[in-house]
Amino acid sequence: MREQLQNLLEQRVRQYVSQSRSEIHDCPFIERTKESCINRGAEILRITAEGKITKEGKTTEGTEVFYKVHYQYLIKQKNAFLIEERVEERKADFYKGILVEDNEINLDALEIPKVETNEVARNQEEQDEVEEEVRKSFKYDRLKAVQYAERWWNDYNPAFKSFDVDCTNYISQCLHAGGAPMLGFSNRSKGWWMRNNNWSYSWSVANSMRWYMPGAKTGVRAKEVNSPSQLLPGDVICYDFQGDGRFDHTTIVTAKDADGMPLVNAHTANSRRRYWAYEDSTAYTPNIKYKFFTVVDDH
Incomplete structure (x- = not known):
């Protein structure tokens, strides 16, 4: 049968x-x-x-x-x-x-775990204390991040837990493969980490990562830019499909097209070198909003 x-x-x-x-x-x-x-x-x-x-x-x-x-x-x-x-x-x-x-x-529109924005912002104020535990400098290896994204775009690394809504977990793994250090273990509301079947919200939840990276003082952090054309391979795009201020999805830039615009890899709806705008997604709405983040390091 x-x-x-x-x-x-x-x-x-x-x-x-x-x-x-x-x-x-x-x-x-x-x-x-x-x-x-x-x-x-x-x-x-x-x-x-x-x-x-x-x-x-x-x-x-x-x-x-x-x-x-x-x-x-x-x-x-x-x-x-x-x-x-x-x-x-x-x-x-x-x-x-x-x-x-x-x-x-429709995997792009799956409900994601809810973490309140004010909770993320409140805990961000305490970030310096958390990161003093392991204040590591690092140089972001964009090639290694992209290589990891290419290896695991349609598979799941058994060294990490996977989720039904796996997009941000996958992006975190790519950033970590590029050298970004985990910080702030044990408290899910602080730092960026996954260990022993436990993880921070910023590691696995799209809305939390969106707020965490531009506010972090060390470890994995990013600077917002105005245009997707400014992004490099290894950078990150966050998506708010409904335009309601709560971000639903995360992708990593793995290449550029002939116009210099990003092509991205993602999980949940597993994709490789997909055009960044997601206009072909069933989750797309005319109200969609994006955040373009270029990863910064200590060098």
Whole structure:
């Protein structure tokens, strides 16, 4: 039965790709990506996709199947070519072996743990005391941060805990791989750290990281810049999809496109070299706000 379902889903995935080429609007995920490319003067030349079942179970009305589709887009922009990769998670419902429903799971819009902004700001005032524990200077190795981001963009390092909403945890790991030291162990509201199945809010929660980095006096810290074009590989973008002041998502810059604009890697909705603006995300709204942070070190 599982082999039969896998074959049916593979047929469905091939259908997405063929329809995208003939402009049939049956796969919003691909159509949004095409529109995003057009908006920046780029063109998708080729799409490949592979589906894999991750979980299945019986329901009163048949079988529900959760599966992932790994897309690769060959994109041309001016005279440059790049490959963007994305993993879409979907849920399909079958009745007597017939596909009756197939929907995207919107991972970008998953609810994140709530940490009040005033709590983050209040604890930031005490940061100097926390960081005196281990006052390490460091030089940020952007290459190592990007290499880590590339290695683990669609996988999970077993040395760290992973989360259902894993975007900021992944970014913290990338920054740490670049040399940023952990500080302020044991109190989740202070410092930036993960140890022994415990972690700070700033390590794992997007809104907390957004407030932590520009206020830190040592360790991992960042300076806000006005434009995404000012960012370098290894820098960080924070996203407030609703524009309500609470930031929901975090990405790391891993490359630049032909216009010098950032391409980013991310977790939760696992992505590699995705265009920074996230206009093709189901979580995108016209009210979206961004924060652009360039990482600073002691050298």
